[in-house]
Amino acid sequence: TMQSLQTCTVLLVLSVLIGLSWSLNPRDPNVCSLWESFTTSVKESYAHPYDQVTEEPCSEPRTSYRCTRHRITYKTAYRQAVKMDYRRRYQCCPGYYESRDNCVPRCTKECVHGRCVAPDRCQCEGGWRGDDCSSACDDQHWGPGCGQLCKCENGGLCNPVTGTCQCPPGYIGRRCEDPCPPGTFGKGCLQKCQCGTGGSCNKVTGECLCRENFTGTFCEKACPRSRCPLRCPCQNGGICQGKGICACPPGWTGEVCTERCAEGRFGPNCANECVCHNRGHCDPETGHCQCAEGFTGNRCSEECRVGSYGRDCKGVCDCANGSRCYNIDGGCLCEPGFSGPQCRERMCRHGTYGLQCERTCRCHDTHTLSCHPLKGECTCQPGWAGLYCNETCARGYYGHGCLEPCLCVNGGVCDSVSGGCHCAPGYTGAHCESPCKSGTYGKDCSLECSCSNSVYCSPIDGTCFCKEGWRGRYCSMPCSKGTWGPGCNATCQCANGALCNPADGSCTCSPGWQGPLCDQPCPMGTFGPGCLKRCDCLNADGCQGASGQCQCLPGWTGARCAQTCPEDTWGRHCNQSCFCQNSATCLPHSGACVCLPGYWGPTCQQSEYRKCLILIAGVYGDQCSITCPSCAHSSSCHHVTGQCVCTLGYTGALCEQACPVGLYGKQCTGVCRCAHNSSCHHQDGSCLCPPGWTGPDCTLRKSGSIDFLLHTLNICMCHVPSCSSDVPHSYHHYYNPSYHTLTWSRPPLPHVPNNQDRAIKASVITVTSVSSQLCYTCVLYTGYACL
Structure with a gap:
């Protein structure tokens, strides 16, 4: 009826509208993308260049010269254009179909008693077998009505439809009969x-x-x-977990980890599932999809971007005349009117166009790249424009369609074909924006400057601009002494023999001076160039600024002023003499006398204590008020200090000790020189010879004959000179060599040893008219007696 027809129409319209409202979700794992082309009128942006001229300092920052610099700056401009573009279009991946806004797997055969879980893979319900889950046969039967008996051996399963055996692992053969x-x-x-x-x-x-x-x-x-x-039996990196159980690494499964994961499975024990579209392969270890040629993406669901192709989309298309390439092998898909591997060949012969190639191109042949085989549009060679490629580019433009603006600056001329710049003398670079590099000038910067010490060489004509401190046409003449700066027009102001830098007028100071003009001496304690060295002086008021020689304070001398003035000198340089009396010393820095106790006056010339020495014996000290200690052996005490002054042969605080054996004289400083272990007298050091020896130092041997004795003494008549001639000089103050007796001050006679007594008794000489003192002397020095 009419009413039912209207109802059907409404339902159809609603279904179409609902279908149009559905759209695929790009994040659906089973949605794939491909590229489609379309034309559109767009307002496109492009970089429009313009020349920005600035002035900035030339290469040498210390000069006042300014150089012109050109900088090509781009700003964004817009223009209308009709262009072909590409966009992604989404559709269900191969093996899947669209159901509402989802992509579901497609099974070629209907899963009768199961469901389609992947392309052409049914998951059967319990009790049903076969590719389409349509057979109710058990493992041991097959065929219509399950009437055929399965003859597969060793646990092989037969196909419920065909009866072919599916052998378990470890067996092969038609009936799985062979291991x-x-x-x-x-x-x-x-x-x-x-x-x-x-x-x-x-x-x-x-x-x-x-x-x-x-x-x-x-x-x-x-x-x-x-x-x-x-x-551990586990292979391929599997780990034993006891009782023969293996934990398999990613990519492996089986009892001992010997089975690779089936396609679509990955991970440890192949427990994870992955889906790779467009013939992509799932890595059994990581689950990453290894895409086939022409596809990319995590699931290989994306077609290669336009202009690329092949494995991982790394191939670059090479197709002409607006054609695109096939994403798998890069083959060109030509636009109408073109053919050939890269679509470079016109389907119409040269000079014609149209559907039947019946029309003649009107393009100016020598300036035309191509005439479109369908439309007859002229594509001009670079540098030419116009509807028929018969017009040169307008000034300031070049290239294809004369659309590219020239970028030549500094007087450069643009080539209308390539846009290359022909630069004026002094400039170079793609846009003539750069002056010639330092040291060159002229056309194409092909000439070399002759400047020696220049800041800048004119890139146009090679004129030299000298550095400070130089002059002349080629900057080869230095500034004369006392001048500096550009043109050597400034006068140096350096003092004290400092050197003036001809470039900037800075002063290099002589040793001992500092300051910008070298007019300030080094601070105390420093010297040398730049006053950088430290004086090495101990007792000084600084050092000489140039050499560092120490300037010693009064009373000091030496290279470092570490030594006091020598005795009896004082003052600066120790060139003053001391005039102190009575053993007084003077201060090395002032020359003032430092008197001993009991003396005073500028030169210590006055003393009351001298009367202690001259007038009163046995006292000392201030006003002669202190009694001397009991000094032994007739020794006296010092009139100032009271110390005992010992006589010859004695020592000790009270002069109570005789000199030790081997020493004699004042303060026991004399050393005995007697031979043959003989001793010496502690006062005068005279030797006391042992038996058989004689002489001043006991080095002469005695003789036993009387003739020798008489000859030795020459005293047949006891002549005094003969006896006294052997007396050493050191004894002359103890006796008078005459016939008189010794004075009261002679020393006591030495004891004659017993053996000498026997010798004397054995050899007796009778001598007359000789004094007893003389005979004593003879006995003392010869060992023989005069009677």
Whole structure:
């Protein structure tokens, strides 16, 4: 009826509207993208160049010269254009179809008692088998009504429709009757056994079964006759978890991790599922999709971007005349009117165009790149424009369609074809924006400057602009002494012999001076160039600024002023003499006398204590008021200090001790020189010879004959000179060499040893008219007696 027809029409319109309102979700894992072209009129932006002229300092920053610089600056401009563009279009991936706004898998055969879970893969309900889940046969039957008995051996399953055997791992053959050949295992016997010579391979799992005395995952290790250690059978990096269970690494599964993950599975024990579209392959370890040629993306769901193709979309298309390339192998898809591998060939012969190539092109042939084979539009060569390519580019433009603006500056002329700039003398660069590099000038910067010491050489004509401190046409003449600066027109102001820098007039000071003009001496304690050295003086008021020589304070001398003035000198340079009396010393810095106790006056010339020495004996000190100590052996005390002044042969605080053996004289400073272990007198050092020896130092041997005695003494008549002639000089103050007796002050006579007594008694000489003193002397020095 009419009413039902209207209802159907409304429902149809609603269904179309609802269908149009649905759109695919790009984030759907089963949605793929491809590129489609379209034309549009757009307002496009482009970089419009313009010349920005500035002045900035030339290469030498210290000069006042300014140089002109051109800088090409771009600003954004807009123009209308008709262009072909490309956009992504989304559709369901191969093997999937659109259902509302989702993409669901497509199975070619209907899953009768199950559901389609992947392209052409049914998941059957319980009790149903077959590719389309339509057979109710069990494992051992097949065919119509399940009337045929399955003859597969070794656990093989037969197809419920065809009856063909599907062999389990470890077996092959039409009925799965044959085990895997040696060295192979697994499903279809396609895997190679990895076991060593010490074991064999399990045909099903590939596990290595070791012979006796072998161990290791692959039975590759020999073990001693004793019990072998436990071994882990897990292969390919699997880890044993006890009781023969292996934890397989990513990409592997099976009892001992010998089976690679099936397509679409990945990860440890192949527990994860991945989907790669457009013939992409899932990496069994990482799950990443390895895309086929022409596709990219995480799931290989994206077609290569326009202009690229191939594996990982790394290929670059080479198609002409607006054609695009095939995303898989890069083949060009030509636009109408063109053909050839790169679509470079016109389908119409040269000079014609149209659907039947019946029309003649009107393009100026020598200036035309091509005439469109359908439309007859002229594509001009660079540098030409106009509808028929018969017009040159307007001034300031060049290139294809004369659309590119020239960028030449500094008087450069633009080539209308290439846009290259022909630069004026002194400039170079793609846009003539750069002056010639330092040291060159002229056309194409081909000439070299002759300047020696210049800041700047004119890039146009090579004129030299001299550095400060130089002059002349080629800047080869230095400034004369006392001048500096540009043109050497400034006068140097340096003092004290300082050198003036001809470039900037700065002063290099002589040693000992500082300051901008070298008119300030070095601060105290410093010297040398720049006053950078430190004086090395101890007792000085600084050092000489140039050499560093120490300027010693009064009373000091030496290279570092570390030594006091020599005795009896004082003052600066120690050139003053001391005039102090009575053993007084003078201060080295002032020359003032430092008197001993009991003396005073500018030169210590006055003293009351002298009367202690002259008038009163046995006293000393201030006003002669202190009694001397009891000094022994007639020794006296010092009139100032009271110390005992010992006589010859004595020492000690009270002069109570005779000199030690071997010493004699004042303060026991004399050293005995007597030979043959003889001793000496502690006062005068005279030697006391042992028997058989004589002489001043006991070095003369005695003789036993009387003639020798008489001859030695020459005293037949006891002549005094003969006896006294042997007396050493040191005894002359103890006796008078005459016939008189010794004075009261002679020393006591030395004791004559007993052996000498015997010698004297044995050899007796009678001498007359000789004094007893003389005979004593003879006895003392010869060992013989005068009677």
